[in-house]
């Protein structure tokens with residue numbers, strides 16, 4: 001579905017991720033794991049070109065979508081980001097009502113019909129298990145929700161655009177354990193419908209969620225992917241010493 | 253023995269610590285109390301002397317006998333018109349400038365730095381200077397004469413610096429995460445600005461506007477030479493009109509036995525400020541934009 005081939009990221013000319021090559025299979029969950037600072041966030045940001053917004057950020061290498069160069073598949077950044085959605089580490093709903101949070105993106109992409117907007121809003125809120133909690137306060141500020149609810153709203157807002165790929169950067173790490181479990185269940189329930197690439201520091205979570213894993217590591221202060229493959233293969237019998245000790249919790 | 257000795261210094265250390273804490277707390281409360289007391293004193297003083305003279309006819313009647321009798325109807329109307337001119341020019345201009353400074357120009361660019369420097373200098377210019385400038389430029393050069401339009405435009409120039417700077421801060425204080433979220437949803441820069449950033453900045457923008465309304469309402473020096481002090485009901489924006497603060501100044505300084513009426517007018521001025529403050533807060537709340545905590549709170 002979406003793959004990176006020899007993808008490198010630099011900030012102000014300084015390389016932080018070198019030659020990352022990995023493939024996300026359609027409908028599967030790919031987990032990116034590895035210690036802090038090895039370029040996982042930068043890798044995700046390169047995939048939907050959020051790097052455009054980061055001063056000094058530059059990418060090299062190739063990204064393909066269904067086998068074609070991603071720039072030829074999507075005519076502009078807006079189209080790209082509509083199909084490749086992103087969830088951030090810190091929940092970031094807009095300082096608007098819950099309803100507006102979901103409708104804004106839809107309106108931007110041409111959905112103006114009020115009835116349809118209402119239907120989509122209800123559907124995605126049900127999908128993320130938020131409907132019962134918020135159906136009576138859709139017009140209240142989204143900032144009044146708890147952290148976990150905010151994160152689920154952000155997921156709802158993203159899937160309202162019917163993306164094919166969802167990039168998630170440690171979506172549970174800013175949440176309390178219960179809320180994190182809730183969000184993890186939600187991601188679990190989304191498998192099959194979306195191609196998901198998720199960064200997580202929680203190895204147990206990676207093992208529960210992911211079909212495939214890519215292990216990032218810093219070598220000579222540059223991040224790289226040391227190994228990627230099916231989750232159980234890597235957890236079970238990796239031939240790479242770094243991967244073996246990291247995944248068994250002995251390192252990192 | 254040794255144990256008591258080892259305890260003692262700690263105790264005395266603790267007690268000096270406590271004394272210091274108490275002194276600090278006391279000073280802070282004293283300072284805050286003093287500020288509140290002065291404010292309360294002013295308000296009570298004005299109310300005691302002024303409130304008794306305020307009734308409906310005072311609010312709507314014409315000014316007679318140089319303000320010693322009659323009401324302040326035309327004055328209130330002129331004040332509102334001047335304020336209207338001021339805001340309808342300065343608010344759009346300042347928000348547009350703030351957007352240019354934050355979104356369009358690189359904030360470190362020479363032009364942006366130059367604009368900011370000019371604004372900071374302008375903000376410190378005494379209002380009488382704006383009055384002289386307004387007189388020379390609006391009333392004479394542009395031929396607007398002594399008019400509400402001249403006065404309002406002069407006040408716009410006066411409040412622009414604070415308005416732009418507060419608007420700039422308001423826009424800058426919207427967390428970067430909002431922009432990232434909008435970009436990740438494929439939203440254009442203009443949608444992001446108008447649908448996400450400005451609404452999130454609205455409470456702070458409104459605070460800046462209320463602040464400049466306060467400055468405009470309090471202004472006399474910039475208005476005497478521009479909107480003049482004709483106390484008749486203005487028929488258009490090209491008529492001269494006397495603002496409340498000019499009226500108060502006139503009653504207190506130039507009209508023998510005008511003091512009591514000056515207090516009544518001051519009461520009305522303060523009431524206007526309070527009403528504007530409260531209305532703004534209500535409007536924001538109504539629009540669902542009350543000053544709520546920012547995103548990502550772990551509550």
Ligand SMILES: Nc1ncnc2c1ncn2[C@@H]1O[C@H](COP(=O)(O)OP(=O)(O)O)[C@@H](O)[C@H]1O
Nearest residue numbers: 011016035036037038039040041042043054056
């Ligand atoms: N905006 C930025 N500007 C400069 N350097 C950055 C920026 N963002 C990240 N980096 C650097 O890039 C490296 C990789 O960071 P990141 O992608 O956030 O790693 P991870 O998500 O794996 O913790 C780090 O050394 C970090 O300091």
Ligand SMILES: [Mg+2]
Nearest residue numbers: 040041042169
């Ligand atoms: Mg990261």
